[in-house]
Amino acid sequence: MSNKDIQNIKDLEKLIGLSFASGSLLRQALTHSSFTNETHHSPILSNERMEFLGDAVIGLVVARELYIRMPHCSEGELTELRASVVKGQTLAKVARKINLGKFLILGHGEETSGGRDRTSNLSAALESLFGAVLLERGLSEAYEIAVCILGFELDESIKNGVQMDPKNLLQEFVQAHGQGDLEYKLVKESGPVRDKLFTVEVLVNETVIATGAGRRKIDGEREAAEKALKYLNPKS
Structure with missing residues (x-):
C-alpha cells in the first residue's frame, strides 16, 4: 500500500474508533470497481462483495432498533420506517457527514467524473465499511458502530413516524x-x-x-x- 493509503486507513480508523489488525479489509471496503478495472494486475479486490455483506448488517441493525423502539408499529409501518433509513440517499447522506468520500479509492475516470461524491458510490462504501467491521470484529461490534453512525437517521425516522409513500x-x-x-x-x-x-x-x-x-x-x-x-x- 502507498503511504497515502496507509494514512487514509489510519485516519478512517480514528474516525470510527476502531483499529483493524490488517489494513487490507478496510482498503477493500474503500475500493471502487473502477480502480480494479483500470489496474488489472492489482491484488486488491473491489468492495462489491463486501457491500453485499454490509447491506445485511444495516438491514439487521435498523430492523432490530425499530422493532425495540417502536413497539406499537405494525409490520407494514416498520417496513416503511426501515426503508427510509436504508435507502441509498440516506446512506450517502450519512457517508457525507463522516466525509467518507475522501477515503474512496477510485479509477481515474470515476475520479474525474465526480465519483467521490456520487450517491451510489458513497452508499456502497458505507455498506462495505460495516461489512469490513463485521469480518474484522464480529457482529456485536459491527452492530455498535452501525448504531453509532446511523443513530441520527434512526432517531429522525422514529421522530417523524411513518410517512406515506x-x-x-x-x-x-x-x-x-x-x-x-x-x-x-x-x-x-x-x-x-x-x-x-x-x-x-x-x-x-x-x-x-x-x-x-x-x-x-x-x-x-x-x-x-x-x-x-x-x-x-x-x-x-
Missing part, C-alpha cells in the same frame, strides 16, 4: 383533482450491473410531469412522485 400521495392527489391517468415509465438504465441507475418519468394523461432516478426502479419512481407533487401542489 410519495407514490400513494401522488395517486390520491391526482384522483382527488380529477387530473386523469397516472403512469410511470422507465426511460433509462445506466451504469454497471452492481451499480445501476434507473431513470423514471411520471406522466399524467400521457404528459411528463417529473423525472426521478435511483439505484432501484422503485426509488426512481418515488423520487419522480415527490417532484411531481411539488410541481402539481407547490403549497404542500
Whole structure:
C-alpha cells in the first residue's frame, strides 16, 4: 500500500474508533470497481462483495432498533420506517457527514467524473465499511458502530413516524383533482450491473410531469412522485 493509503486507513480508523489488525479489509471496503478495472494486475479486490455483506448488517441493525423502539408499529409501518433509513440517499447522506468520500479509492475516470461524491458510490462504501467491521470484529461490534453512525437517521425516522409513500400521495392527489391517468415509465438504465441507475418519468394523461432516478426502479419512481407533487401542489 502507498503511504497515502496507509494514512487514509489510519485516519478512517480514528474516525470510527476502531483499529483493524490488517489494513487490507478496510482498503477493500474503500475500493471502487473502477480502480480494479483500470489496474488489472492489482491484488486488491473491489468492495462489491463486501457491500453485499454490509447491506445485511444495516438491514439487521435498523430492523432490530425499530422493532425495540417502536413497539406499537405494525409490520407494514416498520417496513416503511426501515426503508427510509436504508435507502441509498440516506446512506450517502450519512457517508457525507463522516466525509467518507475522501477515503474512496477510485479509477481515474470515476475520479474525474465526480465519483467521490456520487450517491451510489458513497452508499456502497458505507455498506462495505460495516461489512469490513463485521469480518474484522464480529457482529456485536459491527452492530455498535452501525448504531453509532446511523443513530441520527434512526432517531429522525422514529421522530417523524411513518410517512406515506410519495407514490400513494401522488395517486390520491391526482384522483382527488380529477387530473386523469397516472403512469410511470422507465426511460433509462445506466451504469454497471452492481451499480445501476434507473431513470423514471411520471406522466399524467400521457404528459411528463417529473423525472426521478435511483439505484432501484422503485426509488426512481418515488423520487419522480415527490417532484411531481411539488410541481402539481407547490403549497404542500
